[in-house]
Amino acid sequence: MDFETHDYDVLVIGAGGAGLRAAIEASAAGVQVGLICKSLLGKAHTVMAEGGVAAALANVDDRDSWKVHFADTMRGGQYVNNWRMAELHAKEAPDRVRELEAWGAVFDRTADGRILQRNFGGHRYPRLAHVGDRTGLELIRTLQDEGVHRGIDVHMEFTVVSLLATDGRASGVVGYERERGRFKVFGASAVILATGGAGRAYKITSNSWEGTGDGHSLAYHAGAELLDMEFIQFHPTGMIWPPSVQGILVTEGVRGEGGILLNRDGRRFMFDDIPDAYRKQTADNEDEGWRYTQGDKNARRPPELLTRDHVARCIMREVRDGRGSPHGGVFLDIAWIKKRLANGEEHIRRKLPSMYHQFKELADIDITKEPMEVGPTTHYIMGGVRVDGDTQMSSVQGLFAAGECAAGINGANRLGGNSLSDLLVFGKRAGEHAAAFAREHRRVSIDTAAARAAADRALKPFEAGPGGGENPYAIQSALQEMMQALVGIVRNEDDMQRALQGLTALRTRVERAVVTGHREYNPGWHTSIDLGHLLTVSEAITRSAIERKESRGGHFREDFPEKDPRFAMFNVVTAKASDGSMQVRRVPLPAMPAELKQIIEDQK
Amino acid sequence: MPTATFKVWRTDEKGGAFRDYSVAIVPGMVVLDAVHQIQATEAPDLAVRWNCKAGKCGSCSAEINGSPRLMCMTRLNSLPLDEPVTVEPMRAFPPIKDLVTDVSWNYRVKQSIKPFAAKKPDASDGTWRMRQADIDRVQEFRKCIECFLCQDVCHILRDHKMHDRFIGPRFLTYAAALEMNPIDAGDRLDDLKNHHGIGYCNITRCCTKVCPEHITITENAIIPLKERVVDRFYDPITRLLRVFRS
Numbered sequence: 001m002d003f004e005t006h007d008y009d010v011l012v013i014g015a016g017g018a019g020l021r022a023a024i025e026a027s028a029a030g031v032q033v034g035l036i037c038k039s040l041l042g043k044a045h046t047v048m049a050e051g052g053v054a055a056a057l058a059n060v061d062d063r064d065s066w067k068v069h070f071a072d073t074m075r076g077g078q079y080v081n082n083w084r085m086a087e088l089h090a091k092e093a094p095d096r097v098r099e100l101e102a103w104g105a106v107f108d109r110t111a112d113g114r115i116l117q118r119n120f121g122g123h124r125y126p127r128l129a130h131v132g133d134r135t136g137l138e139l140i141r142t143l144q145d146e147g148v149h150r151g152i153d154v155h156m157e158f159t160v161v162s163l164l165a166t167d168g169r170a171s172g173v174v175g176y177e178r179e180r181g182r183f184k185v186f187g188a189s190a191v192i193l194a195t196g197g198a199g200r201a202y203k204i205t206s207n208s209w210e211g212t213g214d215g216h217s218l219a220y221h222a223g224a225e226l227l228d229m230e231f232i233q234f235h236p237t238g239m240i241w242p243p244s245v246q247g248i249l250v251t252e253g254v255r256g257e258g259g260i261l262l263n264r265d266g267r268r269f270m271f272d273d274i275p276d277a278y279r280k281q282t283a284d285n286e287d288e289g290w291r292y293t294q295g296d297k298n299a300r301r302p303p304e305l306l307t308r309d310h311v312a313r314c315i316m317r318e319v320r321d322g323r324g325s326p327h328g329g330v331f332l333d334i335a336w337i338k339k340r341l342a343n344g345e346e347h348i349r350r351k352l353p354s355m356y357h358q359f360k361e362l363a364d365i366d367i368t369k370e371p372m373e374v375g376p377t378t379h380y381i382m383g384g385v386r387v388d389g390d391t392q393m394s395s396v397q398g399l400f401a402a403g404e405c406a407a408g409i410n411g412a413n414r415l416g417g418n419s420l421s422d423l424l425v426f427g428k429r430a431g432e433h434a435a436a437f438a439r440e441h442r443r444v445s446i447d448t449a450a451a452r453a454a455a456d457r458a459l460k461p462f463e464a465g466p467g468g469g470e471n472p473y474a475i476q477s478a479l480q481e482m483m484q485a486l487v488g489i490v491r492n493e494d495d496m497q498r499a500l501q502g503l504t505a506l507r508t509r510v511e512r513a514v515v516t517g518h519r520e521y522n523p524g525w526h527t528s529i530d531l532g533h534l535l536t537v538s539e540a541i542t543r544s545a546i547e548r549k550e551s552r553g554g555h556f557r558e559d560f561p562e563k564d565p566r567f568a569m570f571n572v573v574t575a576k577a578s579d580g581s582m583q584v585r586r587v588p589l590p591a592m593p594a595e596l597k598q599i600i601e602d603q604k
Numbered sequence: 605m606p607t608a609t610f611k612v613w614r615t616d617e618k619g620g621a622f623r624d625y626s627v628a629i630v631p632g633m634v635v636l637d638a639v640h641q642i643q644a645t646e647a648p649d650l651a652v653r654w655n656c657k658a659g660k661c662g663s664c665s666a667e668i669n670g671s672p673r674l675m676c677m678t679r680l681n682s683l684p685l686d687e688p689v690t691v692e693p694m695r696a697f698p699p700i701k702d703l704v705t706d707v708s709w710n711y712r713v714k715q716s717i718k719p720f721a722a723k724k725p726d727a728s729d730g731t732w733r734m735r736q737a738d739i740d741r742v743q744e745f746r747k748c749i750e751c752f753l754c755q756d757v758c759h760i761l762r763d764h765k766m767h768d769r770f771i772g773p774r775f776l777t778y779a780a781a782l783e784m785n786p787i788d789a790g791d792r793l794d795d796l797k798n799h800h801g802i803g804y805c806n807i808t809r810c811c812t813k814v815c816p817e818h819i820t821i822t823e824n825a826i827i828p829l830k831e832r833v834v835d836r837f838y839d840p841i842t843r844l845l846r847v848f849r850s
Binding site for chain 2: 039040041042043044045047048098101102103104106108109112113114115131132134136137138141145146148149156179208209210241242243244245248249354357358361362363471472473474477515516517518520521522523524525527
């Protein structure tokens with residue numbers, strides 16, 4: 001097999017917010033940049049980000065600063081975050097947002113004409129710059145329109161099957177273009193992974209078909225380390241009815257605008273359990289909570305705006321104890337604000353247009369009149385490629401990662417709004433440092449035998465003889481059911497050991513997967529390739545979750561339901577051993593500098 | 605479980621034909637769910653584009669019972685299920701396979717439009733001040749998810765195939781968003797008249813009718829742009845003034 005080959009200084013895999021921002025930065029540094037998209041340009045999962053981008057601009061509340069944002073992020077992540085990343089993120093996010101405006105983004109405005117900011121869970125002050133509830137679309141479109149005029153080569157609908165490394169250095173990738181099913185090799189001095197999440201490992205997810213953990217898996221097999229893979233964010237509010245929309249996201253912005261959570265009995269159950277770390281900042285009555293959402297600086301935030309991990313668990317508790325809604329969730333009510341606001345209906349439609357639209361068209365629900373039914377949905381993975389906080393380089397030389405597929409900034413739980421700022425801040429850093437790396441290091445040659453072997457492996461599902469083999473869709477759905485049931489929101493040792501056995505059995509089934517038709521635009525074939533990534537990521541999640549014998553953030557174990565201070569001292573690192581097996585180990589957290597510790601103390 | 609018949613366009617050596625599939629109906633189902641069900645059972649190689657399944661990415665555009673729609677936002681209970689539901693690709697673009705078309709022309713067109721160019725910041729902190737009322741219209745245009753259904757339905761592209769002379773409603777809206785942005789310093793009127801074919805649009809409003817984001821493409825974007833072009837190039841007094849000035 002001869003490959004069509006492309007060579008770049010910097011190759012970016014993934015064209016969501018992080019990939020686009022990285023490509024723009026690398027290109028600005030004057031190097032040749034290639035950008036690979038799994039779908040069409042501008043369709044990546046970033047478009048689904050609704051609520052906003054978190055940055056301490058202090059436009060709405062001048063008490064805000066990078067220090068408060070830093071402390072909020074660390075508290076939200078339950079202090080196992082990479083503090084350096086949390087620091088850089090809080091300091092640099094405001095500039096990254098202002099830069100978007102200079103590139104044509106049009107954010108909602110304050111009365112005096114500056115960028116408007118809204119409340120969100122875990123953020124002490126109104127901090128999310130936004131455009132209604134379609135901020136992600138604004139962000140990706142702005143970056144896309146800026147990027148296409150910068151001489152970046154864009155390769156759309158291209159799937160990477162293997163990341164090539166020679167002597168511990170990233171050398172490029174091999175993959176296929178969807179339209180014709182042809183394999184191509186991309187050589188590069190530096191490779192940036194920006195592939196997003198892995199929500200498709202679960203049955204109920206807000207992620208699209210693309211979120212199969214490709215970057216996590218590619219990095220792992222190329223020898224990089226993964227970090228904190230046990231920390232998955234189950235967003236508390238996904239749609240649950242009708243069945244065909246299960247998992248679709250309902251923005252936290254609904255609660256930021258005053259939406260409340262109610263159980264079957266109409267009780268506002270979020271007041272029933274407020275964690276100690278947040279007690280001082282949380283309202284203890286409904287009136288104070290409402291005043292907070294309307295900008296009263298002396299009011300404390302309503303309990304609906306506690307962190308996502310906590311809200312998701314409270315919803316699970318109501319459902320488990322028989323107080324859930326008819327379809328196994330709880331009610332999210334924004335219509336009630338009409339009692340407080342004269343123009344309530346119009347206000348809801350203006351502040352939450354796409355939520356209004358989404359429920360009206362998909363569920364026959366008018367959210368200005370009726371409550372929504374919601375429940376947790378797999379939304380985000382805090383874990384990912386272990387990177388250096390400043391440069392975003394992984395443990396493989398020349399391999400960088402940014403955005404959701406990298407780990408560190410979010411610790412055990414991500415605050416809403418911190419993903420868009422994360423991908424801007426660290427996308428830029430990855431692009432800058434990858435370009436510098438490419439200038440300083442000569443390209444290493446591609447191992448063509450390894451590329452050929454990867455392509456052969458990818459083509460194997462076409463070879464199964466008649467009668468043999470299994471439909472890849474059936475295997476994928478079995479994997480999703482199993483991960484949802486055994487390594488989901490509530491975990492225990494026995495279930496997870498069964499999941500490991502289940503993964504072994506699924507691996508055998510994947511070996512026997514068979515596809516019909518030819519190589520041109522064949523989704524069955526693509527699914528069979530995604531399965532390999534999903535198995536790797538699922539195993540890393542499960543092994544890391546077994547290793548962390550406590551409950552923290554997005555990781556909840558019913559056999560160890562409490563937080564354990566001993567586990568606050570380390571991260572869980574996953575790597576491939578020399579015999580090819582997956583190994584997890586505990587790596588102590590680096591000591592935090594005194595001045596950062598002091599900031600956290602001051603903000604408590 | 606109730607079922608419905610779907611006639612889905614499948615490409616083959618001779619070009620393509622509708623093939624019948626029986627689909628089990630689940631409450632709340634959308635057309636994209638039906639296509640996924642067909643993929644997972646009878647036709648794993650059925651080609652379709654999709655991403656968010658929530659009407660936000662604009663990937664799953666198709667023609668359903670002859671109307672340009674997003675598959676993910678078309679509920680089965682909005683269609684007559686006592687007769688077969690037809691699903692076919694957008695017809696204004698070259699076919700690739702089954703429901704997938706080659707939309708690369710749209711990306712090339714966009715690149716030909718002068719990009720956003722910010723004016724000098726007007727506030728002392730180096731940023732801009734804009735009133736919400738002054739950007740409401742621009743934000744309406746920026747809701748666009750680039751599904752290209754407006755391009756698909758536009759007769760200038762679909763029937764007259766003037767892709768080399770007319771940029772279509774999507775990119776007139778894009779140009780309008782730039783032109784009406786209070787801090788943009790660019791000028792695209794000359795291009796709109798001479799290269800982007802704004803004059804070809806005879807405001808039949810088909811684009812506005814199919815827009816899944818309910819953008820008022822014709823009235824809010826295209827007509828005001830046409831007025832600006834007319835003001836600059838055809839207004840008799842302005843023309844006269846131009847003659848004197850030169």
